[in-house]
Amino acid sequence: MSELYLMRWPQNLSAVYVNGATIQYSQDQSVFYANEVLSPGQTICTWSSATDYLASGNSPSLPLLKINKTYELSLRLKADNDLPVQVQIDFFDGHRKVLDSYRGDQSRMSFKVPKGMVSYEVRLVNLKHEWLRFEFLTIGEIGAMERIFEVAFSRHYEWVHVLPLRGSSHKTVQLIINQGPRNVLPVSLHESIDVEQIFITTDGQAIESLIQSLSHTLDFKPEAQLSLEAGLGYYYLPSEFIIKLKAGLRQIEILGGKNNDELDH
Numbered sequence: 001m002s003e004l005y006l007m008r009w010p011q012n013l014s015a016v017y018v019n020g021a022t023i024q025y026s027q028d029q030s031v032f033y034a035n036e037v038l039s040p041g042q043t044i045c046t047w048s049s050a051t052d053y054l055a056s057g058n059s060p061s062l063p064l065l066k067i068n069k070t071y072e073l074s075l076r077l078k079a080d081n082d083l084p085v086q087v088q089i090d091f092f093d094g095h096r097k098v099l100d101s102y103r104g105d106q107s108r109m110s111f112k113v114p115k116g117m118v119s120y121e122v123r124l125v126n127l128k129h130e131w132l133r134f135e136f137l138t139i140g141e142i143g144a145m146e147r148i149f150e151v152a153f154s155r156h157y158e159w160v161h162v163l164p165l166r167g168s169s170h171k172t173v174q175l176i177i178n179q180g181p182r183n184v185l186p187v188s189l190h191e192s193i194d195v196e197q198i199f200i201t202t203d204g205q206a207i208e209s210l211i212q213s214l215s216h217t218l219d220f221k222p223e224a225q226l227s228l229e230a231g232l233g234y235y236y237l238p239s240e241f242i243i244k245l246k247a248g249l250r251q252i253e254i255l256g257g258k259n260n261d262e263l264d265h
Contacts, residue, residue, distance in 0.1 A: 001188055001189065001190050001191070002140065002141040002144055002188075002189045002191075003063070003140060003141075003186055003187070003188060003189070004138060004139075004140035004141070004144040004145065004147075004148070004186070004187040004189055005062075005063040005138060005139045005140060005184050005185065005186055005187070006136050006137075006138050006151070006160065006184075006185040006187065007047055007061060007062065007136060007137050007138070007139075007183070007184055007185070008029055008031075008135075008136050008153065009025075009029075009031040009045065009134050010045050010046065010047060010061055011058075011061075011183065012058045012061070014058075015045055015046045015047070015048070015061070016033075016044070016045045016046075017035070017038070017042060017043060017044055017045065019035075020035050020036070020037045020038070021033060021034065021035040021038075022034040022035070027154065027155075028152070028153055028154070029153035029154065029155070029158075030133055030134060030135045030153075031133070031134045032131065032132075032133050033045075033131065033132050033133075033134065034130060034131035035126075035130070035131075036130050038126045038129065038130075039126070040126060040127055040128055041125065041126065041127075042125070042126045043123045043124070043125055043126075044085075044123075044124040044125065044126055044132075045123070045124050046121055046122070046123045046124075047061040047062045047121065047122045047123075047137075048060060048061055048062060048119070048120075048121050049061075049062040049063070049064065049065075049119045049120050049121070050118070050119035059183050060183065060184070061183045061184065062120065062121075062122060062139070062184065063139060063184050063186065065113045065117075065120070065139070066113060067113050067114075067115055067116075067117060068112065068113060068114075068115060069112070069113055070110060070111070070112045070113075070141075070142060071110070071111060071112075071113070071139055071140060071141060071142075072108060072109070072110045072111075072139070072140060072141065072142045072143070072144070072145065073087065073089065073108065073109050073110075073111065073122065073137065073138070073139050074107060074108045074137065074138045074139075074140075074145045075087060075107050075108070075137045076107070076134075076135040076136055076137070076138075077132055077133060077134040077135055078132065078133045079129050079131065079132040079133075080129055080130050080131050080132070083127060083128055083129060084105035084106065084127060085105065085124060085125070085126070085127065085129065085132060086103060086104070086105045086124075086125040086126075086127050087103070087104055087105075087109060087122065087123070087124060087125070088101060088102070088103045088122070088123045088125055089101065089102040089103075089109075089111055089120060089121070089122050089123075090120060090121050090123070091113065091114050091117045091119075091120045092117070092118060092119050092120065092121075093116050093117065093118055094118045096119075099114045099115075099116055099117055100114040103125075105127065108145075110142060122137070122139075136151070136153070140187075140189075144189055147162050147163050147164075147165065147189060148160060148161070148162060148163075148187075149161040149162065149163050149196075149217075150217055152213050154206065154209065154210070154213070155206070156181075156202065156203050156204075156205040156206040156209070156210070157180075157181075157200065157201065157202040157203070157206060157209075157210045157213075158180070158181065158185060158200075158201050158202075159198050159199060159200040159201070159210075159213070159214065160185070160187050160198070160199045161196070161197075161198050161217055162187060162189065162196070162197045162198070162199065163196055164193060164194045164195060164196065164197075165189075165191050166194065171225055172195045172196075172225045172226075172227055173195065173196045173197070173198060173218065173225070173226055173227070174193075174195050174196070174197045174198070174226075174227045174229060175197075175198050175200060175226055175227065175228050175229065176197060176198070176199050176200065176229045176230075176231040177200050177202065177228065177229065177230060177231055177234060177237055177241070178199065178200065178201040178202070178231035178232040178233055178234070179201070179202070179203075179231075179232060179233025179234055180201030180202060180203060180233070181201060181203060182201055182232075185199075185201060186232070187199050195227075198214070198217075199231070200214075200231075201232075202241075204238065204240075204241055207241065207244045207245060207248065208244075208248060210245075211244075211245065211248030212248075228242070228245070
């Protein structure tokens with residue numbers, strides 16, 4: 001099993017360079033950032049693996065990584081004039097001394113976690129931009145991003161549609177329901193699972209909107225059977241949520257498979 005992590009724009013404004021900036025949040029949770037006076041080399045925003053929660057109330061915005069392991073960072077954004085945006089990764093020891101750094105201006109970058117690393121940061125650095133529209137960044141094992149077929153973000157939910165590693169002839173689509181929202185959205189990729197999976201994170205609100213969002217991708221699978229599973233934050237799925245989800249999925253006439261009111265975590 002390998003983990004793939006998705007991160008959105010930092011929720012903590014202290015991690016964003018706001019001087020002279022215009023910041024607009026869209027319904028799909030993408031962020032438009034414009035700053036005509038931003039100088040080259042200025043950090044636009046920062047994600048951190050370690051924060052002082054008691055002092056700031058902010059949770060880490062990056063996942064824990066394994067020492068000496070190689071990962072791939074992938075960035076999804078658009079910017080003016082198609083100019084590259086630089087990404088910088090800095091690794092720190094327990095005294096905040098920089099152990100190693102990686103820099104790149106491509107949408108993907110591989111890196112290795114150095115020995116002795118206690119925390120790390122990912123920074124989005126301006127080269128020569130007036131605006132950009134940021135969607136999300138991912139960190140995972142090499143090639144893991146290739147298995148993501150589709151993503152959807154909203155204020156009350158987010159979901160990631162993952163394809164099996166070697167393809168599948170199964171008609172089952174597995175829905176894994178997680179409690180959220182989360183600063184770091186984990187997606188567990190099992191090599192042995194040969195069905196399509198949709199990892200859903202929800203706060204239990206806007207279920208009708210969630211169903212409508214899912215219907216777009218499930219409309220292309222009219223014969224699919226849906227399997228519901230409790231994920232992170234749930235030992236069993238709330239009955240009210242199951243009832244609403246079932247009713248909504250029946251409306252698009254694709255409900256099937258083993259859908260129970262209570263499922264093991």
